[in-house]
Amino acid sequence: MSLDGTSDRIKALLTTADAAIKDNQLQKAAEALREASHLDSGDAQVKERWAALQRVDAGSDVVDTLRNYLSGHSDEDGQKVLQALKAKQLPSKDGSQAAELLLTTTSPSPLLDSLTGTLLSRNVEARKLVASNFAEHATELFQQLFERGEESINGLATIPLDDAVWTSKEQQDTAQKDLFRLCVATLIQAGADHLERIMRAIARLLTLAPDTVANLVDEEVLDAILSCLDLRLPASLRSQAILATSKFLEATKQQGEELFSHFITERAAKQTNNDLIIAFSAAAAIFPIIPAVAARLFLIDGFVQQLVPNLERNWDDGAAGMRKSHMLETAALELLSAACVDKACREAIERYCSHWLQNLTDEREGTHKALSALVLAKISADSGESVTSKLEQLVLAGDPEADQAVEGLAYTSLQPKIKEEITSNAKLIQQLTKSLRDRPAAMFGCLTVFANLTAYRPSLSEEQKKMTQLKAYANSEKPAAEDPLDDEAHVTKRCRTLLDAEIVPSLVVCCKQNTSPTSVALIVRILLALAREQKHRSKMAQQGAVKLLLQIKDRITKTDKSTADAATISHDSSHALARILISINPSHVFSSSLPASSAVSALGPLLSQDRSSESRSLLPVFESLLALTNLASLPDPGILDLQLRLCWPDLEDHLLFSPNTLVQRASVELVCNLMASAACVAKFVGDGSKRESARMQIILALADVEDMATRRAAGGALAMLTEWDAAVEKVLEVKSPDGVKTVLKMCGDANEEVRHRGFACLGNIVNAPGEVGIKGVKAVKEKDGMNVVSEALKSTKSREVMEIGVGVLKKIM
Structure with missing residues (x-):
């Protein structure tokens, strides 16, 4: 190539590199500059572009682009900075400079909140700078970032909790207290906006630094927090207030419980609709957290007895054209529903409120009808068919009130007669299955209903049956007769109905949306029951049950397995998996994306689990052995070798000598395949x-x-x-x-x-x-x-x- 040709080629490559750097295509720019360096390694412009590329890659250009954005408000520049902050970690100097620019700007740019929050969440040097500023000018900085937006105040709220940005524990504790006081002051301030931001910061501090900030909560502060539990406020604010209150009570114990009791009694004593709504709302929200304390307040002489007359007076005043409060009745119903967690409270509600509740289900519509039906379902183990029918109607209506109705069905569906009624209503089953996928608030209630519908009677040994009879005689009772509607044939038929209603795909969606141990335990319990009948297993596999169970098992394995919930989920998910894998061709289920080795790893622990327990059921062991034998038929030597590593010790130590003929037989059959x-x-x-x-x-x-x-x-x-x-x-x-x-x-x-x-x-x-x-x-x-x-x-x-x-x-x- 001639000298002129070389020069022209270098110019073209530099142009390509410039354009690539501008578009943040760093690999493309490097390739162009590499070729230019090969043509002339001493070219000054090539060296200059290499330096520019290195600055871009290191992050210096982010600061320059940020400066340009803050001065010119170019959306393109703002998006480039935001993407760069999310994609890579800025060097220390650039992180500090970017934070300084964001803190000193008075620009009203639309991306300022996202830029600030992203930088503070990803860059330790930026957090150090903000921490230093907060130590000197806490009020001004708090006000600035609070007004800037949710992401900014969230970023600030993490800084006092970050050990890495403080030079001493004393300085960090001071920052935590300062932030807490500023949040509380804003919360108490009349007419303050964006309280969700403040309550989130308060809840976080009480969760992660309770020893430092919990003692700053006095009657006035707790009043402000508990007032945010008001049913009339947004659910996002109330959920944060519940978390904050829960963590405060957890940290302060008796002292906190006394402050809570004082708040409730004072508010209730004022007898205004507003104060009663706040008191009822707070008590309903806190009942599950401290049921004993809340129950004592609920059962104070005269409260339950006068509750219904006061509520009826409120309604009569409205009928006469005077001021009435629909929300007061709603808050009272929420309180009654929450109080049902306590047996003495349930008895009091049934005695003094059941007639009024029954009238509400007949006369009212919407939320009040749903809540009253829910409370009736909770207070009586033998809730009548009329209550269930009303709950079903509310579920089928699909309105917001359906969530309470589903919760009510979770209680009434404990009765065999109601189980049959629910299962025979195809439209109701379809709606419950749909709600399981589409209504997060109704998810737990739907899972509970399905768990009740699919629950088989526990299998009892002859000795256990005799012990049950002896206990009944000791209590001067006759052993309860078994309801024929809950026998194995009826339960299996109900399971088939749910399987035909495509419940497994809905459980798959549900498990993606909700990972709480309680919900996952219900999902696994439902799958275990569905898999009991051999004829159900192939359809379950087709609908994704195997993959779902393996995902649940994997999730439990990677998290804390020491809790009782985790142990139950782990055991039952493996057992359900074993049942399905007994009856299907494993080559039709497993592939490179879903390896059979994962199933072997899940089933192996069932062979040795709880060996020392006298009440240990051998059914999971037996069914696991059958499933492993089926897996051993796969033409994959790796599966056999994995089974030998995981299962041989149990086979050799005790299973081949099991006194149970079926277990011994299944063990030998597995050895035969191995x-x-x-x-x-x-x-x-x-x-x-x-x-x-x-x-x-x-x-x-x-x-x-x-x-x-x-x-x-x-x-x-x-x-x-x-x-x-x-x-x-x-x-x-x-x-x-x-x-x-x-x-x-x-x-x-x-x-x-x-x-x-x-x-x-x-x-x-x-x-x-x-x-x-x-x-x-x-x-x-x-x-x-x-x-x-x-x-x-x-x-x-x-x-x-x-x-x-x-x-x-x-x-x-």
Whole structure:
């Protein structure tokens, strides 16, 4: 290339690099500059562009672009800065400069809130600068970022909680207190806007720094927080207020409970609609958090007794044209619903309020009808069909009140008669399934209804049944008769109805939206019940149940497994998975994106779980063994090797010796399938351990047990094992039980399949090559093999067995 041509090419490459840098296509710019450097490594303009590219990559251009944006408000520049802040970590100097620019600007630019919040969430140097400014000018900085927007104040709220940005614990504690006081002052201020921002910061401080800020909460502060529980306020504000109150009560215990009690009694004593609404709202929200304290307030002499007359007076005043409050009635109903968590409160509500509640369900519509029906469902375990019918109508209407109606059905659906009524209503089942996907507020209620509909009676042993009867007699009661509508046939039919209504895909969507342990536990319980019936399993797999259960299991494995909820979810998800995998072809379910190894890892723990427990159910163990046996049929040696690593210790230590015939049989069947792996064969003939010879004795002994299916499985394992010369030699060496005698006894078994396996073993023994085969022929002759084989061939109908037998006779004649 000529000099002029080289120069022109370099200019073109520089132009390409400039355009790429401008568009933030750094890889493209680097490629162009690399070629230009190859053409002329000393070119000054090429070096200059390399320096520019390095600045861009390091982040210096972000500061320049930010400065340009703040001065000119170019949307393009603002978006570039925002994307850069989200995509990469700025160097220390640039982070500080960017924070300084954002704090000192008075620009009303639309992206200023997002830029500030993103920078503070991602850059430690920016947080250090803001921390330093906050220590000196807390009020001014707080006001500035609060007015800037939600992301900015959220970013500021994290700084006092970040240990990395403070030089001393004392300085950090001071910042936490300053921020808390500023938030509270804004909360108390009359007419303040954007209270959700403030309450979120308060809740965060009480959650993460309770020892520092909880003692700053006095009566006035708590009044401000509890007033944000008012039903008339946005749900987003109330949810943060509940969290803040919960963390405050958790930190202060008795002192906080006394302040709460004082707040409720003072507000209620004023008897104005506004104060009563706030008191009822706060009590309803806090009832689940401190039920004992809330119940004492609820049961104060005269409160429940006068509640309905006061509410009826409010309604009568409205009917007469005087001022009335619909919200007061709503708040009271919410309080009654929350109070049902306590038994004494339920009894009081039933005694003094049930008639009024029944009238509301007949006369009112909307929220009041739904809430009153919900309370009636809660206070009576035998809620009538009329209440359920009203709840069903509200659910089918699909209005906002449907959420309370679903919660009511969660209570009434405990009754077998109501379970049948709900399941027979196809439109209701469809609506509940739809609500499970589309209405987050109704999700838990829907899951509870479905869990009730699919719940089978617990299987009790004879001893457990006797203990239940004895307890009933001890309490001078007759044992409760079992409702025929809740027997296995009825439950299975209900499960089929839900499966036909596509409940599994709805559970998949639900699990993506809600990861709370309680909800996930219900999802797993429903899947476990659905999978009980063999005919349901293939459809469950088609609808995504296997993948869902593996995802749940994986999520639990990666989180804390020490809690009771986590342990239950882990166990039940594995059990449900086992049930499905028993009855389907695993090659139709698993793929590279959903490997069968994940199922093996999920099922393995069931074999050893709770071995020391006297009440341990063997059903999960048995069904896990069947599922693992099915998985072992896959043409993947890796699956067999994984099963050997995970399952062999349990098989060898206790499962092969289980006193339960079904468990022992399933264990031997699994070993039979594992024998296709050379690693399994090695455990009998090549691992050099002390247990090696004992294993051969065990498998021979299992080939001679009373249970035919176990004999058949053990015989199959021996047939595969004796294809190896070393295994034949081990069989010949075993004297207790006598290896050759056991094989000959299999040949004479009454069952054709066992006989077939016996002859396969015998053929392997006499046809082994070299010295081993000679020993085998001799041993068979010495054990009267000629007569045993001759007699066995007389009763066989299998041509294959006949051919093997004739070959054996020729060898031993």
